[in-house]
Amino acid sequence: MALKETKQPIIIKRVRKPGGHHGGAWKIAFADFATAMMAFFMLLWILTSSTENQKAAIAEYFNNPSAFMGIAASPSQAQGEGTGSKPMIIDFKGAVDTGPPQPLTPEQIDELAHAQDAARLAVLKKIIEDKIKESETLSPYKDQLLIDIVTEGLRIQIVDQENRPMFDLGSAKLKEYTRAILHELAGLINQVPNRISITGHTDARPLGGILYSNWELSTDRANAARRALSEGGMQPDKVSRVVGLASTVPFDRNDPNNPINRRINIIVLTREADAAIHREAGQLTAVPSVSAH
Template identity: 65%
Template sequence: MAIDTNKQPIIIKKVFKSGGHHGGAWKIAFADFATAMMAFFMLLWLMGSTTKEQKAAISEYFNNPSAFEGVSTSPSQAQGEGTGSTPSIIAFEGAVDMAPESSPSESMDPNRIEEMAAAQDQERLESLKELLEEALEQSEALIPYKEQLLIDIISEGLRIQIVDKENRSMFDSGSAQLKSYTDDILKELGTMINQVPNRISLTGHTDARPLARGDFSNWELSTERANTARRALVAGGMQEEKVGRVVGFADTVPFDQTDPNNPINRRISIIVMNKKTDEAIHQETTTIKDLVEPTSH
């Protein structure tokens, strides 16, 4: 068989690649970056947890290391003393020990602590709101009346409003006597509210219709209804000391401002107070008490 000498030889070229975008070099770089960031934040934490005196002592060391008694000024001297530590670490430990011990929480900015407490309080109220909304879909005592239970977060805390509906009132007409279903609702709420440490504020509201009794106005009625609601909450398991305030507003704060006679204006409002509101009420109560019962000198 004849061989065709005009054909070019076939050359197979193999290229061996190393590294590439699938390599692991980036992981090392990322690890170095993460380590550097961790060290940076550790430094910030240490500096934030030291007092002014400690910072001054550390600064003095770096300006004049030999001034610290018992601290070696070179790595060889440090090793010779058997410490096995570098001078900077030894000096830092010595400087910190020179001032009274303080925990990070003690040296933290008070405003920051207040912000953290408020955030935790808000989270707790949000969780309670979710619990109540879930109960409105599952609780036999609440499901039939979920349209009359309004739950929202306001600046004062978590607000739960039980409102009247046409032909379905919470109380007997012109009375502070609870309907049986309203009593069940309040007892159910009392059990759930007791799961948080926050105190509550109770307010009663009426519509603008005047009462037939001349000696008993909407002011008395709204106050008595709020107090009756308080007793039902406590009967449901809520601790009595959780009540911070019980107030009647008559028809002065209508839910429907366009129609003062709307049944929805007749309501009981329960506010699970946040820390800021509770402190304000406590201060207000203390001021009133001082005015009514002035301290004798």
């Protein structure tokens, strides 16, 4: 009697895992880059603080590490290779003991800090540019988001267009899409320890009043942007300065009434620029003592 054939269905389960540019993979890449930069700066510090003899000893370790552990050299290595000493134990005869490594000078520390700032802001610029391309919130407004490196740091400009303003006309009330843009930027700004400066700009059209002019409007708009960034999760201690410049620094110098002159500038400050702001504020608020006569 023939055996009855039985067929069982084969079920294949496919699990889709989110990832790619919509996941958090870029954070890992950024962390790896930061770790590599720290290792690079440590290497620079070692090279600048070590003597020639110490560098030669380090090189010998990589050429013949067994000599540092009291192990005989491998048969393929002839006796005396490397420094010329027996391959049993490293010979430091002739090396001058210069004591502990010399500390970095203030100039060297400033150079390292400047290089670290530049590298950090360059990475943040790339992250923001990629986010603008990928994000459903930011990509429709890519023509209104201008990113560049300036002397003070990384500048993010959100500019007006004739048919797409950031605020209600003559008001500091944010459009909903402007608020969404600022919420997206808040999380990106948190990726670096640098503080920020927020500046409001208007065009040259007068508001028609004395008590409330473009000076007040530009300042109120800068503060509205600050509040939106905080709502988006930006750390509260990130803000170094909030100012309004009215129409004194137009984007389009040939046309003071061009809508592009109405803009919010967010600058992720370098360490030097942040320190300069606080030095200037301290000098302005300092009250000279008056001696009694």
